Amino acid sequence: MNICVPSLCHRGGRKETNPASARAEVGQHETDPPDLGHDVTMSRAQPGRSDEVDPSNAATVAQLAALLRRCRLRAGNPGLREIERLGKRRGNALPRSTVARVLSGQRRPRRDLMLALLDVFGVPDTHIGSWASAWERVVAGHPDDIDVDSDSISEAADEYDIWRFPENEPVIITCGQIPDITSSHVSAADPRDPDYVELLKYADPDALVHLFGHIRALNPAHDVKYLTADDMQPADYSSHLVVVGGSDFNLLTRDMFSTLQLPVKMPLRSPEAEWLGFEVVDGDEIRRFAPILDDAYGSQILHEDVVLFFRGVNPVDRRRTITICAGLYARGTLAAAQCLTDPLVGPANQAYLRTKVGDNRHFGFIARAFVINGTVALPDLTIPGLCLYEWTRSE
Numbered sequence: 027m028n029i030c031v032p033s034l035c036h037r038g039g040r041k042e043t044n045p046a047s048a049r050a051e052v053g054q055h056e057t058d059p060p061d062l063g064h065d066v067t068m069s070r071a072q073p074g075r076s077d078e079v080d081p082s083n084a085a086t087v088a089q090l091a092a093l094l095r096r097c098r099l100r101a102g103n104p105g106l107r108e109i110e111r112l113g114k115r116r117g118n119a120l121p122r123s124t125v126a127r128v129l130s131g132q133r134r135p136r137r138d139l140m141l142a143l144l145d146v147f148g149v150p151d152t153h154i155g156s157w158a159s160a161w162e163r164v165v166a167g168h169p170d171d172i173d174v175d176s177d178s179i180s181e182a183a184d185e186y187d188i189w190r191f192p193e194n195e196p197v198i199i200t201c202g203q204i205p206d207i208t209s210s211h212v213s214a215a216d217p218r219d220p221d222y223v224e225l226l227k228y229a230d231p232d233a234l235v236h237l238f239g240h241i242r243a244l245n246p247a248h249d250v251k252y253l254t255a256d257d258m259q260p261a262d263y264s265s266h267l268v269v270v271g272g273s274d275f276n277l278l279t280r281d282m283f284s285t286l287q288l289p290v291k292m293p294l295r296s297p298e299a300e301w302l303g304f305e306v307v308d309g310d311e312i313r314r315f316a317p318i319l320d321d322a323y324g325s326q327i328l329h330e331d332v333v334l335f336f337r338g339v340n341p342v343d344r345r346r347t348i349t350i351c352a353g354l355y356a357r358g359t360l361a362a363a364q365c366l367t368d369p370l371v372g373p374a375n376q377a378y379l380r381t382k383v384g385d386n387r388h389f390g391f392i393a394r395a396f397v398i399n400g401t402v403a404l405p406d407l408t409i410p411g412l413c414l415y416e417w418t419r420s421e
Contacts, residue, residue: 202275
């Protein structure tokens with residue numbers, strides 16, 4: 027039985043019956059970037075101003091960290107190095123390691139460090155008072171700048187991490203294969219070339235390399251390997267499967283959407299397609315979630331992708347799992363792969379899933395991922411409006 031969380035499933039979804047009208051609606055753009063908490067479709071990867079984030083109801087370190095991450099996203103999602111550089115320019119020390127733990131909710135911020143972050147994120151002086159009050163309420167009275175229940179956090183991470191697999195069980199990451207007609211203009215993609223690079227035949231290599239490294243690091247004693255879907259052998263399907271990429275290049279993604287009876291459909295990306303995105307059938311209602319692109323200087327610019335993450339029971343071997351990380355475009359697939367591994371948003375996203383999923387072995391979500399200055403901003407599921415749809419099913 028599918029269980030949809032009502033407070034989240036309505037966001038970003040629209041009841042549609044006509045693909046043409048869906049396409050026209052998605053193509054409309056807002057004059058001003060709307061608040062992420064509103065029930066709208068964003069037209070640009072400009073999530074608004076940091077002064078719109080209200081910390082007055084923050085009651086825990088985790089909630090304060092989530093609000094700071096929201097300010098970061100609205101400030102253009104600067105990286106840790108950029109935050110450190112901007113802080114130094116303003117005369118404030120913002121060490122990357124400390125900032126990472128503060129933003130992930132694993133460390134209580136010093137008051138001056140929090141204010142320095144707000145300065146970097148562009149929060150105006152008129153709003154600093156409410157942030158200072160929130161700090162007094164949440165942090166004051168505790169030792170500053172120390173880990174929050176570090177032992178319990180570490181134990182919980184060791185116990186739950188979604189990318190940690192049972193001992194001595196094989197893991198295979200599988201991607202689609204770039205069609206020969208696409209890769210033929212790259213000489214190193216030709217096996218006959220002296221500089222042949224096998225990785226060039228893989229679709230979504232960014233996500234593949236990231237997940238391979240992360241899974242190997244968490245599971246050092248496991249047999250972890252990667253293959254294209256075309257290279258999979260019958261025995262390989264009994265492994266823990268990590269399926270990377272959408273249904274256009276990865277045939278395994280396409281097959282598993284049907285085999286696993288997911289409530290989500292993903293049309294093939296082709297010039298003839300009438301509509302591109304994820305489609306959810308929820309009772310009698312059809313919801314569609316589409317990426318946002320613009321035509322600029324003769325080419326299409328991606329402003330926002332839609333990503334899918336799914337974990338379930340491997341239908342070939344029910345002792346093992348299957349995970350799907352897919353976006354409509356490559357940067358969306360990378361965001362799906364990184365949103366539970368990133369040191370900033372990963373811990374918060376995994377904690378969010380623990381509260382929503384419980385002991386269910388079948389669950390998934392669709393989220394939006396902004397593309398800012400060519401870089402994808404990973405979806406933070408704790409921010410209202412970024413998680414578009416989620417479901418669980420007992421197995």
